[in-house]
Amino acid sequence: MANLRIKLVKSLNGRLSKHIATANSLGLHKIGNETVQPDNPCTRGKIAKIGYLLQVTEEE
Numbered sequence: 001m002a003n004l005r006i007k008l009v010k011s012l013n014g015r016l017s018k019h020i021a022t023a024n025s026l027g028l029h030k031i032g033n034e035t036v037q038p039d040n041p042c043t044r045g046k047i048a049k050i051g052y053l054l055q056v057t058e059e060e
Contacts, residue, residue: 002039003059008032010053019050028054 008028012020026046027035037043039058047056 003036004039004043004047005034005036005057005059006047007034007055008053009055012053015053019053022046022050023053 006026006028008023008031011031012023012029023029026037026043027033036059047054
């Protein structure tokens with residue numbers, strides 16, 4: 001199963017509280033934080049919501 005490496009590349013300062021909560025649920029708190037998440041519809045939905053703050057790469 002494929003995984004997604006997700007990196008926070010923009011600040012959470014001044015963002016909507018829902019967007020901050022979504023980033024926190026992915027384990028991203030500060031710029032430069034990275035996490036590896038399973039590639040499933042739940043994770044894809046979170047990425048779709050705050051994709052403008054993230055850099056996403058696929059890994060095997």
